[in-house]
Amino acid sequence: MTTIDELAQLGTSTWLDDLSRDRLESGNLKELISTKSIVGVTTNPAIFATAMTQGTAYDDDFAQLKAERAKADEAVYSLAIDDVRNACDVFQETFEKSGGKDGRVSIEVDPRISDDADATIAQARELWNRVGRDNVMIKIPATDGSMSAISEALADGISVNVTLIFSLERYKEVIEAFKTGIRRAKENDLDISKIHSVASFFVSRVDVEIDKRLEKIGSDEALALRGKAGVANAQQAYALYLSELENASDLPEGTNLQRPLWASTGVKNPEYAPTLYVSELAGPNTVNTMPEKTIDATLESDSLHGDTLTNTAEESAQVLRDIAAIGVDLDDVFAQLEREGVEKFVDAWNELLESVTPRLT
Template sequence: MGNTDRLARLSEAGVSIWLDDLSRERLRSGNLASLIRDKHVVGVTTNPTIFAGALAQGEAYDAQLRDLAARGADVHAAVRELTTSDVRDAADLFRDVYTGTGGTDGRVSIEVDPGLARDTGKTVAEAAELWKTVDRPNIFVKIPATEQGLPAITRTLADGISVNVTLIFSVERYRAVIDAFFDGLEQARANGHDLAGIESVASFFVSRVDAEVDKRLEALGTDEALALRGEAAIANARLAYAAFEEKFAGERWAALKEAGANPQRPLWASTGVKNPEYSDTRYVDELVVEGTVNTMPEKTMEAAADHAEISGDTVTGRAAEAQRVFDSLSSAGIDITDVFLTLENEGVEKFDKSWAELLDTVKGQLDSAKAQG
């Protein structure tokens, strides 16, 4: 099987392949265009960590930074302009995919300032601002699924804005995300928005769950505990998919679908494997199911193109087996609720830290551009 045939098979199995990375370098060099052309890539996700990395490297942003410095832009305005420029250009590059898939794919995600993750009102305001600034129909505004994020998700969708809900770790929180999605669409309909024009994905994080649970299993050190390493993340995602099936088979969804709504697709995020002992394509191979998205770092995408084992649906009907994994984890002494709480707090903190690094980098670059002025 040729390299891209494996990605073609994944795509044919109904999984949308998105790249978990964006930089001006990728846009300018033609790298992103070639991934769309040759690797079946139909979308891009960004986050503060990705932008912090992109801006810290290379010279692609220098001319725009000089211009911003000359205009006396402050660091927040500069970051907004630099990141939204990349997202706008990427959205234009994906416009044909967007049109060709009827608006389902061809999407580029941009995240609200993670410092607002615990502030509903400010998240809603920032989401509206990003939507207006990028001004492309094929973007997603990313909002974290914190408790304060849930009403922000509803209010943003109610305004007719497409949302990528991020940082979902537990099935319980995922159910609340689906409810927030239903609330948002019902309000959008009442507000006179055409539901067919609103899209959403729910980003369910995968590898971080294994990393955290494995660490705790190793600390327990019993044979029972050690035998469960590497089981939690895939089981968790399969239980999430079962929740998706159940919720989207209900009457609330039937009424929204009748009104032209699109389902909120499950998106597998954080699919780069953290443990070198595990197959580097396991979070691709084990999560194949139609109507989902897998957003991959390029390294994972290359590994999948080279040796992914795509053998049809590996998710549907696996919920009972997945539940047994969680029962075993509990009986081995793992506090699952605490795992998810830890992961959410760490996730918000990590993006917050990256955002601070991004501001720091850009401030340094603005200062040096002014000095050279």
């Protein structure tokens, strides 16, 4: 019984936040499943940028794509889709044993089109069909421009990972988009028992930005609140999940509730425990997607202390009130983080395209 297994008993599935051709071809991904109890994978443009620009695993594919005169964005998605499809096959047994909840592999739509709902849904459909595996999840960012695409994808029977959520207000919109999509899928006579979704709430980035503002304020009261916002914000999100989804009466029978997923769970401040965003965010019907460093830290620790999500609404709300009262504009923080989140993925995507272009010409 490992700490990851104990997390699973508490209700938190552990997914790996990384994927590469090397992991697939070396058997490393299979090993993580068997030895570290990993039950899913998430990817993003930054992850693929790292994977495709290091080592030699993609050399033969780039040579073939060059011969086919593929453009950079076509080549990158071709390689990413192959990796995700192969990872889906590796997780097929996990997918079946979990009834479709786990064994999931996520691939993200082009972040450059996050403000264009029509382009986003078109690409979500294309990725779903090209990967061609029931256990793929299509990642769509929780931006104003993409919100309707979330509902459209779910209505089509596409399993969706809604990503880049920072604020409770945005999460409320995501929940409504999920409900709308599932109701429409039911109206479309789809088997909604096969549709799964997660809502990816980013954690460590909240602490990075709020800690910076607390340190600028500089009072003892402000400094005492460092490292508390990320967990409190996520716990508030879980309270919203409980009230708006777990206790919902406006969803069709057979709906798989959209699970909260804790993302950006690698600790950025070395003064904080490496498992801070694991031990303090453990609880029923959740997912924690972790970089391997955080997975290893979790396996090496005995820091779990039960369900740290249920019955935390009042205490976590007070933490956020205290932070606001000391002078931190939380609305401004979350708006900035969402904007920067999209920009970082766009930058990673553009850097990846720039790096592969010479290999195709």
